[in-house]
Every structure is written in C-alpha cells, then in structure tokens.
Amino acid sequence: MVKAREVTSAREARAIVEERGLSHVKVGLFDIDGVMRGKYMSRAKFLSSLEKGFSFCDVVLGWDVKDQLYDNSRYTGWHTGYPDAPVRIVPQSCRDIPFEDDMLLFIAEFAGRAQALCPRAVLRRVVERCRTLGFDPYAALEYEFFLFDESPESVRKKGFRHLKPFTPDVFGYSMLRNSVHGELYREILDLGEGMDFPLEGLHTETGPGVLEAAIAVDDAEAAGDKAALFKTFIKVLAQRMGLMATFMSRWSGEYPGQSGHIHLSLRNRDSGDSAFFDADQPDGISRTMRQFIAGQQRLMPQFLALIAPTVNSYRRLVPGFWAPTGANWGVENRTTALRAIPGGDQSQRIEYRLGAADANPYLALAAALGSGLYGITQQWSPSEPISGNAYALKLDQGQTLPGTLWESTQQFKQSDAARELFGSDFVAHFAAGREWEEREYRRHVSDWELERYFEII
Structure with missing residues (x-):
C-alpha cells in the first residue's frame, strides 16, 4: 500500500487514490499573500488532472486577502475578464489530512504564463x-x-x-x-x-x-x-x-x-x-x-x-x-x-x-x-x-x-x-498588489485618528 508521503509520481498518486477508494480529493494552491485556496475535486477529475493539469480562475492572483480585486494589475482584472489559468498538481506534495478520515491533500501551482507570478514557482x-x-x-x-x-x-x-x-x-x-x-x-x-x-x-x-x-x-x-x-x-x-x-x-x-x-x-x-x-x-x-x-x-x-x-x-x-x-x-x-x-x-x-x-x-x-x-x-x-x-x-x-x-x-x-x-513580471505584479494594499489602508479612518482629532482639532 502506498503511503501519502511516499508518493513521488503521478502513477503513485493515482494508485493511492484508487487504493483508498476516494470519491474526492482535496487540492489547494497558494496565492500572492500565502493564503491557501482550493477545493474538493472528484476522483475522475483529479486523475485526469494528474496527467493534463486543470484550470483555476486567475482571479486568485488578482485579489487581496479580503477577496477585493486589484485595480492596477496588468496580468488580470476586469480588462481580461478573469479567465482560467493552467495549473499543475504536484504529486510529491501528497499528504494525509488527519481529521478527514482517509482524505488526501495535494498542492498545486500555476503553470503557463501564470507561473511567472506563482509564489511557489518563484521559490523554485x-x-x-x-x-x-x-x-x-x-x-x-x-x-x-x-x-x-x-x-x-x-x-x-x-x-x-x-x-x-x-x-x-x-x-x-x-x-x-x-x-x-x-x-x-x-x-x-x-x-x-x-x-x-x-x-x-x-x-x-x-x-x-x-x-x-x-x-x-x-x-x-x-x-x-x-x-x-x-x-x-x-x-x-x-x-x-x-x-x-x-x-x-x-x-x-x-x-x-x-x-x-x-x-x-x-x-x-x-x-x-x-x-x-x-x-x-x-x-x-x-x-x-x-x-x-x-x-x-x-x-x-x-x-x-x-x-x-x-x-x-x-x-x-x-x-x-x-x-x-x-x-x-x-x-x-x-x-x-x-x-x-x-x-x-x-x-x-x-x-x-x-x-x-x-x-x-x-x-x-x-x-x-x-x-x-x-x-x-x-x-x-x-x-x-x-x-x-x-x-x-x-x-x-x-x-x-x-x-x-x-x-x-x-x-x-x-x-x-x-x-x-x-522576473520582471512578478516584480511588477507583486508591487501592484502592495500599492493596492497601502491605498486600501489609506482609505479608512482609524480609531486612533478619531480619538486624537475628532474634538480637539
């Protein structure tokens, strides 16, 4: 029997899913802020994706931690219509989720053009x-x-x-x-x-x-x-x-x-x-x-x-x-x-x-x-x-x-x-996200400002 942390290939990933008789598998990827985004995927879809990859809406590369959309991103936005981006599953990332019975978790990462912005790919x-x-x-x-x-x-x-x-x-x-x-x-x-x-x-x-x-x-x-x-x-x-x-x-x-x-x-x-x-x-x-x-x-x-x-x-x-x-x-x-x-x-x-x-x-x-x-x-x-x-x-x-x-x-x-x-694409995109974050902050009035200025100024 294949163990989760012994999986090193798509073939072994397929084998462990089939051995456990799983109807679904959990797949997740990390966005610009390091937040894990993902979903349950049916066994048939997962097995197909092991070989061919799958698609994930590229909006996760174009929003902040509160799911607010950047207004200054060249890569994705209303001007692109938020299309799907190619994603690949990383077989050797297979892990048990201890509190979900026999459920397995796999990390995925963006591929294609989106790979330039993918944090995991940047580190690699x-x-x-x-x-x-x-x-x-x-x-x-x-x-x-x-x-x-x-x-x-x-x-x-x-x-x-x-x-x-x-x-x-x-x-x-x-x-x-x-x-x-x-x-x-x-x-x-x-x-x-x-x-x-x-x-x-x-x-x-x-x-x-x-x-x-x-x-x-x-x-x-x-x-x-x-x-x-x-x-x-x-x-x-x-x-x-x-x-x-x-x-x-x-x-x-x-x-x-x-x-x-x-x-x-x-x-x-x-x-x-x-x-x-x-x-x-x-x-x-x-x-x-x-x-x-x-x-x-x-x-x-x-x-x-x-x-x-x-x-x-x-x-x-x-x-x-x-x-x-x-x-x-x-x-x-x-x-x-x-x-x-x-x-x-x-x-x-x-x-x-x-x-x-x-x-x-x-x-x-x-x-x-x-x-x-x-x-x-x-x-x-x-x-x-x-x-x-x-x-x-x-x-x-x-x-x-x-x-x-x-x-x-x-x-x-x-x-x-x-x-x-x-990479220039990553630098431009990450910087746009940080500028958005700072502008969002400046739009809001803090309790400190109210306490300090409301009556006295």
Missing part, C-alpha cells in the same frame, strides 16, 4: 539558480503565533477588540502552560508529524497566549511547502478546537510582534560538505558565507516588501520589541537582522531574523535565499559584525530599512536584483 526558480551555482540550499522556518479563546463569529462581534487570549499574562518557556494544556500541544505536534511539517520545538513565548514553533529543516523548496501548510493548518486546528490563531505581524501595541525567522544554509553539491563552514576562519565563517551575508544585508532594503508585505508588518519593526530595525549582522546576536550561527559542518547557518509571521513563506524564503546568492555572484563583502546591542548603534549608509509598505514597495519596483532573481 531561486532554488534552481542555487543548484546551478553548485549549492544545495536547506532551510527551516520558525513561527510565533497568538491563540485566542475566540471564534470567527465572536471576534467580529467584538470588532476585533478586547479579545480573550488562550492563556493570560506573559510566561515564556512555561512548563506550567504546556502541561496544563498538554492536549493542545499534543494535537499540534501530531498534526506536524501527520502532515509532514514536523516540529523540532514548541513552546510558549512572552505574551498572553503566544506560542513559538520551529519546523524541522529540509531542502529549501520543501521547507516552503512545510511552512505554508503549517500556517494554514494551525489555523484550521485551532478553529476545530474552539480557538483562533493569528499570524498577524503585530495584533496589539502592548506586546511584541510575531516573527517568522528563516534559518538558511548551503551545502556544496560536489562534496556534500557545508559551504558556510571553514575551520580556519573566525567563527568558522567561510568566504561563501560572508558573501551570502553581504547579499542579504545589501539587498534587505530592496526586498523588504517580500518580507514585510502588509501595512501591519511595519508595526513590528520598531526598536525594543525583539524585531530588527536595520540591515546589519552579528555572530550569535539576536539584536541584528542577520544572526550568524557557528555550528561546524553540520549546523553552520544564518538566521534571517527580519522575517515576520505574516509573510508568504515561499516569497520570504525566496528573498532570503536569492539575496544571499546574489551576494555570492557579485562577490560582495559584508560590513563588520555588530557586538552588543544593535538598537543602540547608528546605522551605516545603506542599512536603513524602509519605514512603510509604500516605501519598501517603491524600492522593490526599482531593484535590478529583484527583476533578475524573480
């Missing part, structure tokens, strides 16, 4: 570039997320205010919390094992109801799938248990934001050893690793829109809340945007600490990996590593990060490196 192209340069990339993402004792109905009834966190007060690394609520933790751990995004660690963070989960390392392309599925199905699991999870970058002004740190390493394809480790260099940091850091550092302001893609993202990037505020780096320094982690041949790596929980995992990973590779090809050198509190130091020229979504989007639009790495 960067991974292919990495392999062409002689390296195999490995990655692991870790996420912070808040849990609330709320439902989709209750949060709307409350206007998303005065929400009840799953647990009270601040209590990082709490053995009390994870023991009292052991059933929930067990469900999360089992979900990760069952859907192949296994967790190396799961613990409370500092804040009411906030958890941090570290997904196990894998090759970069698979790591993107694992992270995207983790974010989707943690929210599913929470709601099934009468809770709600949010990966919003910062939901409250009283607490730190939610990170989505990215750990990256390269291994030489010819020898299999670490491209980042050199025993003869300080902290074991090889020349390749230094160039990789330099690329990440220099392109960080240009690529910030991929890492911080929402208006809310910039609420997190402020001093004193454990989020980086400049394009800098240090060795084992958690106040910098890039943390070099010495670890010998097996675990020498870089932690891209700028990453936030609200980013599309495929695009955040493509930005972190692609910028490092660009530094290697350009043979760049990084600044001197920072020791001590990076927040207290004046930023050098070129290390200042854009302060708003609009500013970061303009830098992304003008980036030659972005067009080379991700």
